Amino acid sequence: MSESLFMGLCDKLGTSQLVAMRRHVMDIRDMVNNQVSGDKGSMIVSGSYKEGFRLKGSDRDFMLWTNNHRVIWDLSQSQYYNTHRKTLILCDSSESPPGFTLLYLLSPCVHTAVQRACVRVNNRYYISSSEYRKFWCSFSDSTPHGPCASGFHGTFEYDSAYCFASEFWPPSAFTWIDRCHSWPQPHVVADIVKNGCHFVAMGHKLGHHENNEWRISFSQAEQKLVCAMNHCQFLTYGLLKLFLTEIINNGLSNYDKLLCSYHMKTAVFWVIQQNTLQQWCPQTLLECFWVCFKLILKWVYEGVCPNFFIPQNNMFPSKVHGAAQHQLFIRLYGFYKQGLVFLLHSPSIRSCIVNVLHNPNLSICTDEHTLISEAEFDMELLSDINKHDTLYTPNLETCMRYLHTIEQMMVSHLLTQYQVMTLQRLTASVLQNTTFMLYMETYTQENKLKYRADKISHHMLKLASKFGCITDMLYIAMYYYKTLRYMEALSIIEMIKVKLAQPYLMYEYNVNTVMYTEAVEGQSWSTKMRQAVARNIRLYNRIHYINELIPEQQSALRNKESLLHIPPFVILYMLQIFCYRHADTMRVQTALDDLQTLVHNDQGQLIPLYLRDISWQILGICQQVTGNLQAALYSYQQSLRQKPVHKIHTATEMRIQGTCH
The missing domain is CATH 1.10.1410.40 (Poly(a)-polymerase, middle domain)
Structure with a gap:
């Protein structure tokens, strides 16, 4: 049995x-993120998701800390830091139960969260765990859950632990090193000890300083043990x-x-x-x-x-x-x-x-190899990569730093084939964001500068489509639409429609495994991505890709939602309708009928259930711009009835008012 x-x-x-x-x-996504963030801070995925589980209904855990703050266990360790660049924090475990400590601020601090969390005890400034947790919950519009701030990003629940890091192994855990005779192996032990520990905002419930204490976290060490x-x-x-x-x-x-x-x-x-x-x-x-x-x-x-x-x-x-x-x-x-x-x-x-x-x-x-086919493994791999190809790109400088970091990593011989694929996917994502950010910065400039920026943008988008999947070509169509080249956009859209009509298409977890295997068996994963894989289009709400969607992006941003996720088939028809309005008005209604049929009749195959709010919204926008206000009103009302994944209800209500006047 x-x-x-x-x-x-x-x-x-x-x-x-x-x-x-x-x-x-x-791992590779965390490495890219943290190399670019530098002193600003680090973020890693932790918990069961990082350990390799994908159990339905489980949330995602994150640990975040500032790299210009470091915790030390005794004053002698301060010699390893430049105190002009690092804020040092000293552990005081003298009155705390095992595994817990107070954190005493040794040097002045300019970080707002730390300043607001400081409490004065016996002429010393201690960082209160409860006040620190309260600050971040308020800042991120989330609720306390143990040491974490808990909330929702789109469809998944998250727990974010805002913590502090120490590069030194806790003295109270030295005995663990001596216990490791048979497991884990010595190199794993050395790696764990070298990376120190963290402190999460949770005091001991039976201790004397519950509101101010911090729990010693071995989360990174535990991940390494699970991998061992x-x-x-x-x-x-x-x-x-x-x-x-x-x-x-x-x-x-x-x-x-x-x-x-x-x-x-x-x-x-x-x-x-x-x-x-x-x-x-x-x-x-x-x-x-x-x-x-x-x-x-x-x-x-x-x-x-x-x-x-x-x-x-x-x-x-x-x-x-x-x-x-x-x-x-x-x-x-x-x-x-x-x-x-x-x-x-x-x-x-x-x-x-x-x-x-x-x-x-x-x-x-x-x-084990008899359990999963090539198509099923590809589905898991490409799904995992596509879920984690988003990087925070607030400006062009950050985009350049990401591209430089990825370029340096790609030459490493230590990367696995999965990590190479992930880096390629991240490259495509950064190039796409860079293109539209560059347009936002240069569209009011003189023609010569705009022309150069346009050539660079076009090159970046074509390069991104080589690293990405079929639907990455939609970013080229979006760019053509944004720059008023409607016929070029329509030409790209027709190419994409042909590729999306292939019977072996893999989208979400929908695929005919037999036909997929016959079409791409033995090909590289990069080739499979380009020829047979579609994914949702992700629009960062701080970047304006399509002017008609700016109200939705602003509504989502006000509700602290950073991305719009749009089914590729929905955005394809939307772009087709918008382009036909300028280039071939006789064909607008046909494209609108196609979009309406899709949104009204799809049963989760081409429009995942969790993306129904934005899909009904886009149908309403298309109906409204083509003059069918009654149909648009119905679509907006349907959008409000869906699960509010994207938090666009403010924009929906505004558009409803527009259809009634």
């Missing part, structure tokens, strides 16, 4: 190759996560959930390091899970969950005690008495093993 579960979990959580790909894509797991260990961790969400916490409110994914991960770490199991392999997967489960049961019984790096830090908060602790233990012990049969209460796990329960003599092949 373990082998069947192993293969089922590979199918649900990812094969080892898929998981490695996801990590490589995320073999695939059976990773799947055991994933199995525990499913057990937690679909069995233990099923039906409970957030307040009543006493165990979290972090406890599951910690259990796996301890079991691996203590050599409790001699072998982690497909045949022993259920045994591995059972050992981890028994350790969690023991922790709940004792009321102590030791932090993997600082065991003196009991990670069970104040909720895991008394009656709540007793009820949780009774619940878990009930599962223990049932044996592994209790896993059948999980829909995900049950689907993996039910066939074997009914047919115990069934032979199971444990070769």
Whole structure:
């Protein structure tokens, strides 16, 4: 049964190759971002998403910190910094429980968030964790969630932890280094220690300084440990996560959930390091899970969950005690008495093993490569890359820095093929943004300068289309429309329509795998992207691509939404309608009818359900500019009824008023 579960979990959580790909894509994007940001700050994706999981409904975790602030553990470490360029912060753990500390500001600070979070105690300025968290929640229009600011970006929920970084390993975690005899390997330990730790804005609930204390975070170290797991260990961790969400916490409110994914991960770490199991392999997967489960049961019984790096830090908060602790233990012990049969209460796990329960003599092949076809892997790869090809480009200088950084990285021989693909995709995104930003800066300049900028822009967009997919050619059409070259735009649109009509097209998770394989099997991923892949068009709301969409971009920006995501088929018809209005008015109605048919009748194939708000909005705009105000009013009303992913309701209401006058 373990082998069947192993293969089922590979199918649900990812094969080892898929998981490695996801990590490589995320890693290279973080590297590009952080090299460009320099002293301004760093941001990394953390949590299960960075570890390689893509579980439905899970949020995305981010850690952000300023690089001109550094935390030290004793004053002697200040010699390694130029205090004119770095603000130093000293740890004071003398009155804090293990794993927590106060942060004492050693030098003056100009950072607004830090200044507002400072509290004066005994003639010293300490940074209050609660005030720091409150500032960032207010700044980002989000709500507190543990040490994080929680909110929504488009369709996904995020948790952002605004923290501080230390390049030094915590003295209280030195004993962890001595414990690492068999796992992880010495080079992993060295890499972890070299990268220090972070401090997140959360005090100990039972401590004397809860509002001012900071929790020591080993998030980066934990990511490296998860990457150091073999695939059976990773799947055991994933199995525990499913057990937690679909069995233990099923039906409970957030307040009543006493165990979290972090406890599951910690259990796996301890079991691996203590050599409790001699072998982690497909045949022993259920045994591995059972050992981890028994350790969690023991922790709940004792009321102590030791932090993997600082065991003196009991990670069970104040909720895991008394009656709540007793009820949780009774619940878990009930599962223990049932044996592994209790896993059948999980829909995900049950689907993996039910066939074997009914047919115990069934032979199971444990070769992961038989699980996923070339087309399915391509879909996962290209989807992951396209989800992470956005970079913050506030000005042309930043664009140039991104392009320079990517160019330097591309010559490295250490990159994986997935990372090369990601860099190419990032290049296309930056080139497209650079083009429209350049236009915004030069369209009022003298003709000679405008001509030179236009030639550069045209070259950049053609280069971007070589690095990108079919729908990246739409940026060329948008640029032609913006520069009043309607016939050239229409010519590009016709080319794109032919490519999008191919029966092997891959868009979102829709693809005919047989036809896709026949068309592009054996080709490079770059070629597959150009010939067979479509993606949503992303418009940065600070950059004006199409004048008719400026009200929507401004509405989204006011609501702190940085991007518009538009289905390629919707923007294609929109551009066609706008161009025909100037170049061939006889064909406007036909294009409008095509767009109306698409928006009214599509069932999620060409317009994903989460993009219905912007799609109805664009249909309304096209109807309004062509004089059909009654139809436009209906479309705008439909846009308001959709899930407000893009937060464009202000623009919608303004346009509704325009149709009524």
